[in-house]
Amino acid sequence: MATDTRERILDSSGELFRRQGYMGTGVKQIIEEAGAPFGSLYHFFPGGKAELGAETIRRSGFLYGLLFPEYAGPEADLATGVRAFFAGAAETLVATDYADACPIATVALEVSSVNEELREACADVFNLWIEGGVARFVEAGIPRKRARALVIEMIAALEGAFVLSRALRSIEPLEVAAEAVAGAISAAL
């Protein structure tokens, strides 16, 4: 079976986790939406749904981690870049009828107390984001300790704003969070 079948399965699980979480997504639905034969699931993921879940989290997390430098890379003013990053998230949320936010947060809340393998995958992603963010914030001139606090504040603000924005069907929480984080960054610079 071609490797692109594996990619299609992971794209499908990533999208379904974003919209309805890990527990609400069956492997049958993942395979169907990927247009893949059922046997391909256990061919590529012998550990079944948990292995596919962990790989989905790590892969989605890595891809999402690439979005931040697209908006707030070294060429941009950091506070302006952070505002653009949040605005991009808000735009995607509205364009997808408030469905596409972050698949990691949903899974992290669902599984952190019941599945150690998946919790560790979520923790690895958050640590990757924190490390990448700290490097960028330090480069912008913020001392490392303050940079770490600001990056954690930013990720928490984004994830929490996604929770509120999806439930309220409003981008107000994302707009508020963006201003709070950008203001804190400007004050630190």
Next chain:
Amino acid sequence: MATDTRERILDSSGELFRRQGYMGTGVKQIIEEAGAPFGSLYHFFPGGKAELGAETIRRSGFLYGLLFPEYAGPEADLATGVRAFFAGAAETLVATDYADACPIATVALEVSSVNEELREACADVFNLWIEGGVARFVEAGIPRKRARALVIEMIAALEGAFVLSRALRSIEPLEVAAEAVAGAISAAL
């Protein structure tokens, strides 16, 4: 069947939703942990799991809403009260091995795109919290528009910090979020 059976069912579903979400919780488990007869579920909640879910969200949300004024009521300095509120949440999280955070956020992320009845219940809870918070912040002397932004920032920071803290098994995100929000409140006062 006694009304306290209904309360026990709602206590049980509230706790299970906090730990493992709505989709990962079966009605059989809710009834068993409540020590209730199976028939009592449909006696008290003719609409089944969705009706029980919506009632759980509204009831948990109301009870959680009472926690904030316990820490940050009119007799307390607002920024100090907010720090104590976050510290209380962190203490509970550690005491429950990072399980007991907020049942509303987990359900909001799981169901917002797939179950309108439950999404509305989550939205009602968040709006209740926002309104209660705005009243307290205005009373402390913050203009209404700024108060609304600060309250949304606070709730988003708390919910997002829960996501990170549960996945990372660390209260650092809650501590960082508390300082960020308390600092913003002090600046606004």
